[in-house]
Amino acid sequence: MAFVVGAISIPGLSCKRCPSGPESEPECRFVFIPHDTPPRPKEYVVPEYPEEAKEAGIQGVVVLLMYIDQGGNVRIVCVAKSVHPLLDEAALEAARKWTFFPALRNNKPIGVWVFYPIYFRLED
Numbered sequence: 073m074a075f076v077v078g079a080i081s082i083p084g085l086s087c088k089r090c091p092s093g094p095e096s097e098p099e100c101r102f103v104f105i106p107h108d109t110p111p112r113p114k115e116y117v118v119p120e121y122p123e124e125a126k127e128a129g130i131q132g133v134v135v136l137l138m139y140i141d142q143g144g145n146v147r148i149v150c151v152a153k154s155v156h157p158l159l160d161e162a163a164l165e166a167a168r169k170w171t172f173f174p175a176l177r178n179n180k181p182i183g184v185w186v187f188y189p190i191y192f193r194l195e196d
Contacts, residue, residue: 105184111140111172119166119190125158126194132156134163136188142181144172152187163190 125131132155139148149167151160167188174181 105175105182107175107177107182107184108179109176111144111175111184111186113170114144114173115169115171117166117169119162119192121192122158122162125156125162125192129194130156130159131192131194132159134159134190134192136163136167136190137185138167138188139183139185140172140174141183142174144174144181146170146172147183155192159190159192162192166190 133153134151134155135153137148137150137152138146141147146167149164151164154160167190175184176182
């Protein structure tokens with residue numbers, strides 16, 4: 073299960089893996105965008121747990137950094153905390169398909185950055 077932690081920012085924090093950005097730009101930079109209401113999930117695709125990762129016993133929490141625009145679309149998605157490339161890619165692939173009810177400021181939709189944890193847990 074995954075959930076939105078909220079739109080937070082740590083000055084200078086950057087994301088090393090940003091497949092959505094230009095190749096010449098190795099980091100995604102972001103800033104805190106004040107808002108009254110955070111974005112809420114609208115359409116959520118559950119990330120597939122890669123079979124190879126299951127067989128290898130790989131599990132953990134991939135934390136994504138996403139920019140959700142004023143229309144509720146995921147425009148940029150980066151891995152802020154990696155577990156393993158297999159799980160990272162599964163999380164990124166799913167997140168690119170998500171849509172949200174946008175964040176609001178003064179009752180108007182705005183784009184914001186959010187951290188979003190994706191839990192990959194093996195069953196006992």
